[in-house]
Structures are given as C-alpha cells and as structure tokens.
Amino acid sequence: MKLLIHRDKLIELLINQEDTTGSYTITVEDHGKKSLIVDNINGEPVTIEGTYYLANLLQETALLNEETGVVNLEHVFEAPVTRLSRVIKDYYWDKLTRSFDDDGLLEVLEDEKMQGDYLRLYVPESDINALQFYKKKTEKHSHVKVEAIPENISKELILALNQKPGILSLAYSQIQGHSRPFVVPGGRFNEMYGWDSYFISLGLIIDDKFELAQSMIDNLEYQIIHYGKILNANRSYYLSRSQPPFFSSFIKEMYTAYAFDLPEGWLKQKLCTAITEYFNVWMTKGVRLTENGLNRYFGEGQGAPSETEPGHFDAILKIYAKKHNLPLEEFKAKYDDKQLIDEDLDMYFVHDRSMRESGHDTTNRLDGCSAHLNTVDLNSLLYKYESDIAYFIEHCFDDNFTFKGETFSSKDWYERANHRKGLMDKFMWNKEMGCYYDYNFKTQEQQPCSSASNFYPLWANLCSQEQANKLLNHLPEIAFKGGIVSTARLVMLPEDMPDRQWDFPFGWAPHQMLIWEGLENYDFHEKSQELIYRWLWLIVKTAVDYNGLIPEKFDVFHCTHEVNVEYGNVGTNFKYVPDGGFGWTNASFKLGVKLLDEKYIKLLNAVTDPDVIFK
Known part of the structure; x- marks a missing residue:
C-alpha cells in the first residue's frame, strides 16, 4: 500500500x-x-x-x-524494532560516512571546529602519492591548504600545529585512486574517532557492510603506521593522544566474519600492525607502561586540551587563581603565556589529557589522578590484545610468527597475558569486596569506585568463574531501569565541579555492549538478556516518542535523552529526519537485537516497560 x-x-x-x-x-x-x-x-x-x-x-x-x-x-x-534496524542499515550508516574525495573533503573540513583563515588538511610526508593527490584535488579551493607532516612527530611540532589546527588525512589507495571512507560518530563529531570506530564497525559487520568495515580498519592501521598510534580522532591536536586499544579485537571480528572475503596476506599484515601498536604505544616504559608491569593511559602534550570549550576548566582554575591571589582572567592569561608556572596545575592537565585518552571524557573517577592509575579497563583490553595475538599465531600461523626478525609462538603471548592477569589479581583484585578496582601506583592503593569499567575482565575473558560470580554481585550498583550507568552515584564531590558525562546517571553504548558480551562469556545469559532489553527499550522508547531520535548517550536512571551535563547530548538536533543517529548507539541497537532472545522482541516492539518484565 x-x-x-x-x-x-x-x-x-x-x-x-x-x-x-x-x-x-x-x-x-x-x-x-x-x-x-x-x-x-x-x-x-x-x-x-x-x-x-x-x-x-x-x-x-x-x-x-x-x-x-x-x-x-x-x-x-513498521514495528519499531524493524524500522530502526532498517533505517540504520539502509540510511544512517551512509549518512555518517565521510571521505576525502572531491566534495567529501570539504564536508569534513568545513565544520564548527576549524579555526583560522584556512581549512587545513595534513598529510604524512611519507605518503607521497596521497600528498600529490590532495594537493591536486584542492587546487581550485583557495581557502584549503594541504601541508605535509614529518615522520618524526615531536612535542614541538604538536605545539606548533595547535596554532593552525587541521584534519589529518587517512588511508589513500593509489590503485583505486581515492581515499578510504570512514564512519564518524555523528553531530559535531565529524572526524574518525578511535574506540568509536571499533564499536561502530560491530554494527557495520552485523549489517554486512563489508567494504566499509574493511575501510575502517585500514584507516586505523594507517594511523598506527603514519601517526604512531590510533588517535583520539584524526585532528592535528590529537596527535599526542591515543584511545582504548581495540585494534586486535577489530581484527578478530573482521576475520571471524569475513575470513574468505579478505585478500591474501590481510591477516598477517594486520597482525604485524597490531604488534607494532602494542610495543610502540602501550609497552613503552615510563610512558604508558609503569614500573609494576601494568599500564596506564597517558595523554602527552602540555596545558589544557585544545578541544575543550571556553570556560570548561573555570571551576578548577578558580582554585589556582585564588592560590596565586589573582583574578581568574588575569591568572588564565599569565598561565597560558607561561608568565606564571604552577606545577600542580600542569600535573592536573596531564591527568586530564590521560583521562581523555581513556575515552571517558570526563569522569570524576579519573579526574586529577588518571596518569597515576593502572586502570582495570586498559589492562583488561591489553590482556585481550595479548590473548588475541596468541590465538592468531596458534590457529592461523602454525604457532610460528615472525615479526621484524623475531619469531613468536602462541606460548610467548599467552605468557604475557597470564603475567598481566597475575599482576591484575595482585594489584587490582579486592578479595574482600570481590571486585576489580583501579590501582594508584603512586599511593600504592586501590581506588574503590563502582564503575562499568570494573566489568571489562568479563569481556576480556580474564577472570576465573569464581571471580566472575563475585563480580556479578556488584552489578546492581550500576544497573538501572534503562541499562548500565558509567559509575555509581559518587559522594563528596568537590564544590563547583560540573556534572561529568561519564558519571551517574549517564549510560553509554560501549559499556552496554562490553558488559552484555562479558556476561555471555561466563554463562550469565538471563542477566545479559535483561540488560540488553533495558537498553534497547530506552532506545526504542526514545525513537518512538521523539521522531526516531537516537542520541549519543542516555540518562539511564531517569530514562531520558534530555540531559543537563557538559557537552550536552549529540544527535538530538535535526530537522524532519535524524541525521544518521549516533554511531555507537546505532551499533549497540544492532548488536542488542542480534543477541536478544526472540521472546523479547515482541515486547520490545510494544515498548513494554522492563520493570514489568523483570520484576
């Protein structure tokens, strides 16, 4: 009809x-x-x-x-589940896809975050073909500048680029004569983000967007090769900062889904790149590897992060202005111009940058201490990284893999993973509480905080069944009507501190997805089904009530997308049709529907209240 x-x-x-x-x-x-x-x-x-x-x-x-x-x-x-599944697959992914070809380049460059008289595209000087390609493509655009970035990306270079920020190019295929497309989160996030890309690609794989998912992993690999790490995002001011390491997991998802469709040599090449990232980014002593053998996030660079909005740090800066007996604006001017040095404030910004590298930007869990923490989430991800590499060497390379002249067996990588597990049990596992907690290696104490990140060991298959059983007892601390909250309600927060978007009562797609899969790893099927339903119900309810809206995050306690918090809520402003939804929220819906038992789909289409179902 x-x-x-x-x-x-x-x-x-x-x-x-x-x-x-x-x-x-x-x-x-x-x-x-x-x-x-x-x-x-x-x-x-x-x-x-x-x-x-x-x-x-x-x-x-x-x-x-x-x-x-x-x-x-x-x-x-259409029934809501059917409709959302269809529009994500047939419309939203395309809407969120970008490239550096022809008019696509201007679509990326011309956004609210660009500053100055020119739109700048930075291309690695080592990628000669791409450099020539982009210079030729932009000849007709006098307001676009294409500039080369040297292979040695120093702190001095990053500081200099902060004065003329721009977009960093991604993978370019000389054979095909075009750049590789990528999917952006949505809204004001008009570039490719690190850990977003992994979760987005889970949705792409479910929707059988093979070429787009392959392109995404190629772009992440390009960043490792040419920029030294998977970046927070491909903007010049993110060159000093990585994001949570999901590259090996991405390889495994792609290989599991498309082993017979991938070109010959694909897995070996990607595995070499993964090992490169592992050693060069995460296992460098004194940077992201600490003396106790565990890892931390560490955002390099100096001063306040460039991406923050004006006034974002005023609550903190007021404390230091008072300390120096100066009006706020005068203090800020002198500190920015280096007329005034304050090592404690310098360290605060080191912690802040490190927190942003974790992807949890921002949370009071990590505020003012992130660079001193061996976090449960990072070390779980690296355990998974080591286990993935061991798996591939054992099952795909006859237990013999050569990398830069060194030969590895699966045993080498399983030993690395088991050693990390032993250290995590020693420093992070709290026997009395039956929970993993972040470890402050400066104070040599655990930092107890009920957080979604404490459950990453389930997803990484790191903990024993006994530990998993005990972890499950802590789930009610962060599970609410609309799903998993980032952290439980924190008490005794400093005065004048802003509400932080990775704290109570806010829930995010990646935490839901990791915890669902983690619960399934340890046969907690009924609990995973409940949590999947609660999150999908909130997505469906919001879409049904608000013209198809799919936002960046939710208040899972009050069950609403309407939030009063730093940065607002991306994906909520559009005209007539949602502008692609939001990348990883789209993907969480696709994964949730895939994992959800059929008996719940009918209830979901009727937007049945989860508290009625799970009494």
Whole structure:
C-alpha cells in the first residue's frame, strides 16, 4: 500500500498541524491533532494516528529525492524494532560516512571546529602519492591548504600545529585512486574517532557492510603506521593522544566474519600492525607502561586540551587563581603565556589529557589522578590484545610468527597475558569486596569506585568463574531501569565541579555492549538478556516518542535523552529526519537485537516497560 504525495506540501501540512513546539519534528511533547487522513495511491482514505506513525510519515516524506513521489505505507506502519534496524542499515550508516574525495573533503573540513583563515588538511610526508593527490584535488579551493607532516612527530611540532589546527588525512589507495571512507560518530563529531570506530564497525559487520568495515580498519592501521598510534580522532591536536586499544579485537571480528572475503596476506599484515601498536604505544616504559608491569593511559602534550570549550576548566582554575591571589582572567592569561608556572596545575592537565585518552571524557573517577592509575579497563583490553595475538599465531600461523626478525609462538603471548592477569589479581583484585578496582601506583592503593569499567575482565575473558560470580554481585550498583550507568552515584564531590558525562546517571553504548558480551562469556545469559532489553527499550522508547531520535548517550536512571551535563547530548538536533543517529548507539541497537532472545522482541516492539518484565 502506497501514497502518491507532494513532498513539500505534505511536510508543510504535518508540521503546521502537529509540530506545536517548533522543532521541525513530531514528538510526544507536541499537542497537535495526532491524526491525519490521506488517500492512498488507489484513492482510498488511510488514517494515520499517533505520534510514532505521524513521525514516520514525516520522515519517509522528507527522505524522498523528488518533489512528487511515492511513500511506502509499510514503512510508515513498521514495528519499531524493524524500522530502526532498517533505517540504520539502509540510511544512517551512509549518512555518517565521510571521505576525502572531491566534495567529501570539504564536508569534513568545513565544520564548527576549524579555526583560522584556512581549512587545513595534513598529510604524512611519507605518503607521497596521497600528498600529490590532495594537493591536486584542492587546487581550485583557495581557502584549503594541504601541508605535509614529518615522520618524526615531536612535542614541538604538536605545539606548533595547535596554532593552525587541521584534519589529518587517512588511508589513500593509489590503485583505486581515492581515499578510504570512514564512519564518524555523528553531530559535531565529524572526524574518525578511535574506540568509536571499533564499536561502530560491530554494527557495520552485523549489517554486512563489508567494504566499509574493511575501510575502517585500514584507516586505523594507517594511523598506527603514519601517526604512531590510533588517535583520539584524526585532528592535528590529537596527535599526542591515543584511545582504548581495540585494534586486535577489530581484527578478530573482521576475520571471524569475513575470513574468505579478505585478500591474501590481510591477516598477517594486520597482525604485524597490531604488534607494532602494542610495543610502540602501550609497552613503552615510563610512558604508558609503569614500573609494576601494568599500564596506564597517558595523554602527552602540555596545558589544557585544545578541544575543550571556553570556560570548561573555570571551576578548577578558580582554585589556582585564588592560590596565586589573582583574578581568574588575569591568572588564565599569565598561565597560558607561561608568565606564571604552577606545577600542580600542569600535573592536573596531564591527568586530564590521560583521562581523555581513556575515552571517558570526563569522569570524576579519573579526574586529577588518571596518569597515576593502572586502570582495570586498559589492562583488561591489553590482556585481550595479548590473548588475541596468541590465538592468531596458534590457529592461523602454525604457532610460528615472525615479526621484524623475531619469531613468536602462541606460548610467548599467552605468557604475557597470564603475567598481566597475575599482576591484575595482585594489584587490582579486592578479595574482600570481590571486585576489580583501579590501582594508584603512586599511593600504592586501590581506588574503590563502582564503575562499568570494573566489568571489562568479563569481556576480556580474564577472570576465573569464581571471580566472575563475585563480580556479578556488584552489578546492581550500576544497573538501572534503562541499562548500565558509567559509575555509581559518587559522594563528596568537590564544590563547583560540573556534572561529568561519564558519571551517574549517564549510560553509554560501549559499556552496554562490553558488559552484555562479558556476561555471555561466563554463562550469565538471563542477566545479559535483561540488560540488553533495558537498553534497547530506552532506545526504542526514545525513537518512538521523539521522531526516531537516537542520541549519543542516555540518562539511564531517569530514562531520558534530555540531559543537563557538559557537552550536552549529540544527535538530538535535526530537522524532519535524524541525521544518521549516533554511531555507537546505532551499533549497540544492532548488536542488542542480534543477541536478544526472540521472546523479547515482541515486547520490545510494544515498548513494554522492563520493570514489568523483570520484576
């Protein structure tokens, strides 16, 4: 059943009748008629009633490419799970895909974060073909500058680039004559992010977007080869900062799904790159490897991070201004110009940069201490990294793998993983509490905090079944109606500190996904099903009530996307149709639906309250 409609006229009618809040969307907050009668293509009247179905009609109409066209009523009346699954696969991934080819380059460069008179694209000087390609492509754009970055990326270079920030190029194929596309998180995040890319690609693989997922991993590999690490994102001011290490996990997901589709030599090449990242980024003593043999996040660089908004650090800077008996603005000016030195404040920014490298930007769990912590999440990820490399060597390379003249067996890497597990049990496992906690190697004490990151050992298959059973007892501390919260409610926070988006009551897609899979690893199926349902219910409820909206994060305690917190909530502002949703939230929906038992899908389509199901 179909409608033959005039796109602009129907949009105008829907907005005028239903959008009483002036948002260019149809939501539960609007107080329109909530009903519209239209004639189908055979001239028969069809009644469309309710926020959800009217919003679907608005979206389907807005998606028409021509002024007059046909709207499929099956799409208008789709069940929510079916609809979200379809639009993510057929529309949202494409909407979030970027490239550096032709007009795509300007789409990446021309965003709110660019500064100065020129749009700058930085290309590694070692990638000669790409450098020539981009210079030729941008000849007609006088406001675009293509500049080379030397192989030796020094602290001095990074500081200099902060004065003229720009985008860093990604993989370029000389044979195909174009850059490799990538998927961005969405909203103001118009570049490729490190750990986002892994979670996004789980969704791409589920939707069988083979070429796009392959391109994503090629772009991450390019960063390791040419920029020395997988970057926080491909902007010049992120050159000093990596993100949580998921590269080996990405390789394993790709190989498991597409072993027979990948080119010959693909796995060996990617494994060599993974080992390079492991040693050069994570196992460098005094940087991210600490004396006790465990690892920390460590964002290099100096001063306040360049990506923060004006006034972000005022609550902290007021403390130091008072210490130096100066007005806030005068203190900031003198500190920025290095007229005034304060080593404690310098160290605070080292911790802040390290916190941002963890991906948890920001959280009071890591504020002011991150560079002194061996965190449970990072060391679990590196255990998984070591285990993955051992697995590949054992099962795909006859237990013999040569890297830069050194021969490895699986035993070498299993020993590394087991050694790390022993250190984590020694320093991080709290026998009395039955939980892993971050370890402060400066104070030589655990830092007890109920956090989603304490459950990473389940996902990494690191802990024993006995430890897993004890960890499960702590799940109620962070599990709420809408899913997993980043940290439990913290008490005794400093005055004037901003609410931080990786703290209570906010929940994020990666934590949900890691904990679901971790629970399944240890046969806690019923609990994983409950948590999957709670998160998917919140996504579906939000999409049904708010014109298909899929945001960056949720308040999982109050079960809403409306948050009053630093940076707001990305993905919530759009006109008629969601602008691609949000990358890893899309992916969490795809993974959740894949893992959820069929008996819950019908309940999810009816948006049945989880507290009714899981009493």
